[in-house]
Amino acid sequence: MTEVTLREVARESGYSVATVSRVLSGTRAVGAQAERRVRAAAERLGYRPNQVARALRSRSTGTIGMVLPQITNPFFPMLVRAVEHELHSRGRALLIADCDDDPAVEADRVNALLNRQVDALLVIPVHEEHSRVAVAAAAERAPLVQLDRRCGTGVADTVAVDNAAGMALVLDHLARTGRGRPCFLGSAATDSAAVERRAAYEAGVAALDPEGASRVELGDFSVEWGRDAAERVWSERPDALVCANDLIAVGAIQQLRRMGVDVPGQVAVTGFDDVAIASLAEPALTTVRQPVTGLAEEAVRLLDQRLGEQGSRPRHAVRLAPELVARASTAPRTEEAQ
Amino acid sequence: MTEVTLREVARESGYSVATVSRVLSGTRAVGAQAERRVRAAAERLGYRPNQVARALRSRSTGTIGMVLPQITNPFFPMLVRAVEHELHSRGRALLIADCDDDPAVEADRVNALLNRQVDALLVIPVHEEHSRVAVAAAAERAPLVQLDRRCGTGVADTVAVDNAAGMALVLDHLARTGRGRPCFLGSAATDSAAVERRAAYEAGVAALDPEGASRVELGDFSVEWGRDAAERVWSERPDALVCANDLIAVGAIQQLRRMGVDVPGQVAVTGFDDVAIASLAEPALTTVRQPVTGLAEEAVRLLDQRLGEQGSRPRHAVRLAPELVARASTAPRTEEAQ
DNA sequence: TCTCTGTCGGTAAACGTTCTCACACACGTT
DNA sequence: AACGTGTGTGAGAACGTTTACCGACAGAGA
Structure with a gap:
């Protein structure tokens, strides 16, 4: 049961790899007949796009990294849950890292995630000062939003409760x-x-x-x-x-x-x-x-925005109203x- | 600040891409002089391997997916934490999915993770029966270990407390x-x-x-x-x-x-x-x-083993002793x- | 009838790795 | 002198996509 590739769908449908790709990723309009035949062939063969190849070519993994101080602290799972739902509903996935409240581990994890080519990073900094350099450095390499807490001001976008x-x-x-x-x-x-x-x-x-x-x-x-x-x-x-x-x-x-x-x-x-x-x-x-879901939505929205703009620099600091x-x-x- | 690739390290060091790759991934011995020069060049340029390209070529993302019923249930974060540490210490990363105690969402998440080419899956099934088909189907596509709970017997490897x-x-x-x-x-x-x-x-x-x-x-x-x-x-x-x-x-x-x-x-x-x-x-x-860390270790060990063997079929069911x-x-x- | 424009499709070059060959050269053996 | 046997290196083909570029063809305006 080896994976089905575009090539095989192409052969099966009688069209070229390019056309098949266009149909399946919907990047350009193709003829009605081609559309139908390609879809049918893909269906028949049980084709699933290879996300890794896609990521390599398009330079985007569709993956967001989240690094947090202590997942066993009961507040964070609420946040993780909200973020996870928000991301999955947009077809992205969540890579998670726990750093045991240790800034050194945090720096390590942040790097590990960046090396894995996450599209963006969501960080709840462990410590206002000790996390600063790592977070700032990471913010240079990828869109980064600080969630719930932040280290210093102007380091990166922030989303937090008021x-x-x-x-x-x-x-x-x-x-x-x-x-x-x-x-x-x-x-x-x-x-x-x-x-x-x-x-x-x-x-x-x-x-x-x-x-x-x-x-x-x-x-x-x-x-x-x-x-x-x-x-x-x-x-x-x-x-x-x-x-x-x-x-x-x-x-x-x-x-x-x-x-x-x-x-x-x-x-x-x-x-x-x-x-x-x-x-x-x-x-x-x-x-x-x-406002946990609000925080998650806002954070993801900000990341998406940063991903779109590709490098405009004004920092945002979103504050959401809490409720008694x-x-x-x-x-x-x-x-x-x- | 575009990423440094093997090619540039090759040019900088005067060796070929192949040699550079061999040095940096340590797959085969090379001459002492080449080793030194390549390392120096890589260092100088700040080279970081592109994990996506690596994954595409070697057909392994170094990523494990974990899908659980409800991350806000306080027992699960303990497991997540243990698993995360175990994985990171082996250079892998953890893709997480929460399914709100809903088998339909669970099936969706399992698929999403598999489509992302996770090397293996760690599942805490939501429901003994309703989760069964999804888990069984997933186990066909990738090494899969059921953690803490399981649906039926013989569906996949299991690690749980006794x-x-x-x-x-x-x-x-x-x-x-x-x-x-x-x-x-x-x-x-x-x-x-x-x-x-x-x-x-x-x-x-x-x-x-x-x-x-x-x-x-x-x-x-x-x-x-x-x-x-x-x-x-x-x-x-x-x-x-x-x-x-x-x-x-x-x-x-x-x-x-x-x-x-x-x-x-x-x-x-x-x-x-x-x-x-x-x-x-x-x-x-x-x-x-x-024995949370024990469960995590055992689960990851089993996955690694499955990844190595590549398709031998005896199912394991590990039971760990708890403590009063x-x-x-x-x-x-x-x-x-x- | 002859362009001109637009649509649809294919060819092939990327993306950054790994890895199979093959080659070159230095040995030691007949 | 001819022949294996290693050992270190490079060329280049994958991996499965996306996409720039080009050609073919159709319809419309002159």
Whole structure:
């Protein structure tokens, strides 16, 4: 069962390889009779175009590479899924690389994918600074879009959620439900998501209460650290914990319950991302939902655009609006809990 | 910045394209002087082999396709990660496809990947029966290994955890900690994981207590169903809930706590897979850890073997031993909880 | 009737590799 | 001196497409 080639379809149909190619790839109009006969022959023989040969000739593999920090971090699979669907619906395929949160591995993977002739690259940079040179170098070799995070500005196109708007939604929601003494549990990491969320929090809180100094704790984006931070911060008796992502929030809720603190009775907790466990937490977590499919569409659209233009240089930075998902963890205080 | 080709390295080094190719791909020994000069020239020009041309000529893309049911199901990213690392360490790349738990999409993706000339396919079938024809057809076109689940027997090579052994570990652990009236919360799905775990449970329970009829509830592999089932089953006052995966178990624990039932005081709960949320549940979940990296290694090894042999037909079915991870959800009863 | 334009089809040259030959030359053996 | 036997190298044909170029032929306008 060797593969059927254009040649054999040509022989079978009585036309030349060129004509067959034209019919099957639809690049130029051919006569009605030729069209019919060629299609019939192709069908009869079960012809399938060889994508590798096609790629070699047309200098395009129809393949996009995606490199991400940690596929086991529950937010990323959502993104991968959305990107995969978007790409497949356009007839492209997705080459994936996981880099274990290590910039060195990231650089390696980026190169591996480029050497495989991906048409373009989708990168979620591991680290704002350490990823920079690799990402910048890659952006020279192929169209590249940074997704969700970015390293520096002007390095390449970026598509991300509007973190500031998301944080504003949270603060507004808390203010409206009567929470006035929040604390922030964030990440000390320097990736853009971490930085922007923290900055937006601080700006928002300052606007609400200009002289009140709100406590800010910085660690990483993990459940473990959420537990730690919640315990440390509780001594100040905040009435809300604003967390930089859902994992931190889940950890915080766990720790609070262990300490016998009532959520949301004594303290409200909010997250960011709306990953699956957010709705599974007890109480269910109020959080900011990222427009995942929107991000994927936008990223792919940008790549396609770059592929078409072939080298025009203005950098884009797309920001998509998030949405607040209010759940039990910020329900208004009940009387008896006051 | 157009790509450097063998021709240019040949011109630069003063040798022929053939010699350059031989040096750079190391297929045949060449003279020491040629070796040195060619390498130097390649280095100077920054030559990178064109993988597409290489693939066309050598009829091998160095690319493996992986198609899975739902990448947002937390167990799969663990597998993807392990497979990705295993492949990259061997210089291969991973083309990924998500099929939203839909056999029709699955068939489509499998074809898309095959048409892209993947060297081999790694499939986690969506459904035992509905996936069968597509998987079988694909196995005719390329080496194919079924991972984690399989549709029918003899369709293709399989690599999976030994579900029966895992269930035995659980039952043994429960018996040892004095739990004698378990219930099983499983999945009604017909994929092999669901079926094998249920069968193993029933066999194990029958062996323990030949005439006692243990209750078995079947739904799907979700948290929501775990909650439902736990509520329904609690009326019988089991002293252990054996769940077919971690998601069900997490749902069960949640529901029990809502109903004010003490876990593990009144009832123990166990899961399967050891996904991240298992250790985050409250109480932390006793579960069966899948040998994820082992599965990945074994799968890739099998593929490589198939690629080497080129068409020998005995099917393999590899089973890897799991490991019990005992956590708080099955801690022995405390006195006051009795 | 003679161009002129347009459509349809074929020939052959790419794309960048790998690999089969064949050749040249240096040995050692008869 | 004639003959194998290696060893290192180059020429050139694949691999399966796409596409630039050209020729043939048909219909339309003069």
